[in-house]
Amino acid sequence: MFAARGVGTPPTSSPPPCRDRRKWRVLDSRHGLALFDTPKRHEDFVVYDLLTGEHWEIHADPKCHYFMWWPDDDDDLHACLRCNATLLCAKDRCGHLDCHGGPFRMAFVGCDYTGRAAHATVYSSETREWTDVTSVEHEHYIHYTAHSAVVGDKVYVPCMESDSLIVYNMGKRELSVIDPPFVVQAITLMGAEDGMPLFASVVKPRLLLWSLEAGPSGAARWTRHRVIELKSLLPTTVLLDNSGVTPVGFAEGVGVIFLSTKAGLYTIELSSRRSKKVHGRQSMEKVIPYMSFYTGAIMFLRLHH
Numbered sequence: 001m002f003a004a005r006g007v008g009t010p011p012t013s014s015p016p017p018c019r020d021r022r023k024w025r026v027l028d029s030r031h032g033l034a035l036f037d038t039p040k041r042h043e044d045f046v047v048y049d050l051l052t053g054e055h056w057e058i059h060a061d062p063k064c065h066y067f068m069w070w071p072d073d074d075d076d077l078h079a080c081l082r083c084n085a086t087l088l089c090a091k092d093r094c095g096h097l098d099c100h101g102g103p104f105r106m107a108f109v110g111c112d113y114t115g116r117a118a119h120a121t122v123y124s125s126e127t128r129e130w131t132d133v134t135s136v137e138h139e140h141y142i143h144y145t146a147h148s149a150v151v152g153d154k155v156y157v158p159c160m161e162s163d164s165l166i167v168y169n170m171g172k173r174e175l176s177v178i179d180p181p182f183v184v185q186a187i188t189l190m191g192a193e194d195g196m197p198l199f200a201s202v203v204k205p206r207l208l209l210w211s212l213e214a215g216p217s218g219a220a221r222w223t224r225h226r227v228i229e230l231k232s233l234l235p236t237t238v239l240l241d242n243s244g245v246t247p248v249g250f251a252e253g254v255g256v257i258f259l260s261t262k263a264g265l266y267t268i269e270l271s272s273r274r275s276k277k278v279h280g281r282q283s284m285e286k287v288i289p290y291m292s293f294y295t296g297a298i299m300f301l302r303l304h305h
Contacts (some may be wrong), residue, residue, distance in 0.1 A: 015163040025081070028149070028288045030252070031089035033104055039082050047087065047104060047125070050290055058106070058123060061130040067110035067119040067134060077108035083110025084143075086148045088123065109148075109157045109175075115141050120155075120175055136175035138166060147189055147250070147284060149197040156197045158189045165189070165197075165212070178220050180212060181212045190257065198225070200223050200247035205230045205239050207247070207257070207268065228268065233275035238263045249287030260284040 024036040024046070042061040060068055062106045068083045090103040118138040122131045131187035140162040149156040158164075164176040187201040187210065196211040207228040212220050213268040230239060238245060238261045245298040246266075249258035256269040258278075265287065
């Protein structure tokens, strides 16, 4: 049964058959939940608690379609999703150490067909409704496959072919644009740490970690957090490879960064500076870890080529 506005269903603990999940695409994972995009019009998104099996089927509000998907002539299937999706816990005063079955929000930031404006909306599992669309003029497409960062009530989303960031204040329902003061070589938004967006870049043989914070006048400025030498953490052949080492994921709360290399996928623990090879697949573009402190483990939801 759908809610009054026809955009959400009550949770259920009976997962759909595996054959119905083959074309699902994982979009985000945070606070013990995972967000999937499905190819069905009547079931656009599914939020899953992978430990309990509880999940919620969510239908996108029609007023959001113009910035969520590329046009598709097939009424039964979606074209490629072209907005950035962020999932987060909505429980008051929650420390996110054991989030299970509580309320959640989904923030979507995208752009229209012209690429001249950014748009955003939020879905609430408590009301089962979408907020009105918020817009701001902006001349670059949203990087819809990149990681986002959540800091307080703000969602940070990177842009394609630009170093700008779109910031969506979910509480105030405001969109703004941040232009970094200077370009850091091959920098990538990874998530959030210590209440600030965390960025990473690799200038071999070093991993550089940066944060972007507001200065005294409100202007954004880069602050370098850490410099980690990779010589003792990765194989020598990897560091000599011209194809490079690429940051592709970050496990928030435990300080683990994922590096894709020609030799496979490695994790770097930022506190201990220990490394570990966790997968043999080469040249991944994005890793989305699913974390639960209930099990004390990290699982890979999906590994993108």
